[in-house]
């Protein structure tokens with residue numbers, strides 16, 4: 648099973664384009680126009696920034712729904728997670744990258760490679776710089792990397808403005824502007840937008856600016872599809888594998904697994920995080936439910952233990968796994984149920 652992040656031209660993007668591998672080329676051939684004559688725009692955006700800069704929180708605020716795992720501990724986002732912003736005038740596919748940092752370990756080097764790879768494919772980049780922290784060597788390192796990708800517009804998003812007063816924000820903006828001129832050369836940033844994902848200040852302005860930077864294109868994803876979260880897909884696979892272990896003949900295709908929620912448990916000490924993972928297993932008949940659960944729940948406990956180990960290894964965090972077995976009668980023959988189960 649692949650554990651790498653999905654790239655912006657990954658499986659779902661291809662699906663939305665009817666199987667064409669090159670999303671970036673084919674979509675430009677058929678752009679729609681809105682009533683006011685302005686073209687509909689759609690494309691890929693990557694939010695970068697050092698660990699804890701607020702990338703995941705801003706992704707959630709833009710999408711309007713919790714999609715990424717946020718935490719006050721740095722480096723929680725190991726995989727690229729996408730959220731999709733649907734608006735009347737365009738669509739943004741957000742690629743949330745892990746904290747870009749100076750490579751110290753092999754994993755760090757791998758992460759940096761992934762980030763650079765991702766950035767090579769997007770249409771615009773939002774560089775998150777927290778308003779309440781001084782610009783440091785980590786930020787300069789990232790800015791220099793971005794300078795190597797000059798073709799993409801880079802917007803400075805000055806995050807967490809709710810944490811500072813007016814004067815401090817003004818000085819932060821001045822510092823960010825000069826970082827852009829020094830590191831990127833020329834006119835520096837394509838734009839600077841102060842934003843707070845917590846109180847909502849200018850979140851829609853960030854979306855306006857980024858949509859304006861996208862190429863004219865028809866929507867790349869169907870409306871309502873908010874996220875293509877590789878974690879959820881992989882978690883579902885791990886549970887499905889564990890649930891089918893030893894009973895494949897009895898439950899050939901009758902098992903659908905849906906990840907309802909992956910959320911960090913609140914009120915945990917910073918050094919002991921816990922993820923709550925809630926998963927539903929759908930079978931077609933009560934006889935199949937009995938097989939999955941086993942005598943006195945013994946089999947379901949084994950399934951839970953096996954799946955939990957895999958999920959913890961995947962996400963790198965202790966996990967509380969909550970499994971529920973439900974009957975969805977004849978789900979394989981019912982289009983409505985199939986849609987609900989993600990088929």
Ligand SMILES: Nc1nc2c(ncn2[C@@H]2O[C@H](COP(=O)(O)OP(=O)(O)OP(=O)(O)O)[C@@H](O)[C@H]2O)c(=O)[nH]1
Nearest residue numbers: 699700701702703704721722724746807843844845
């Ligand atoms: N007050 C305030 N806090 C914020 C804001 N945005 C993020 N935070 C907090 O800053 C911390 C880091 O935010 P994340 O969104 O997880 O940061 P990230 O850049 O995705 O971090 P990594 O996954 O480590 O790269 C969390 O504790 C957030 O709650 C904001 O606009 N205002």
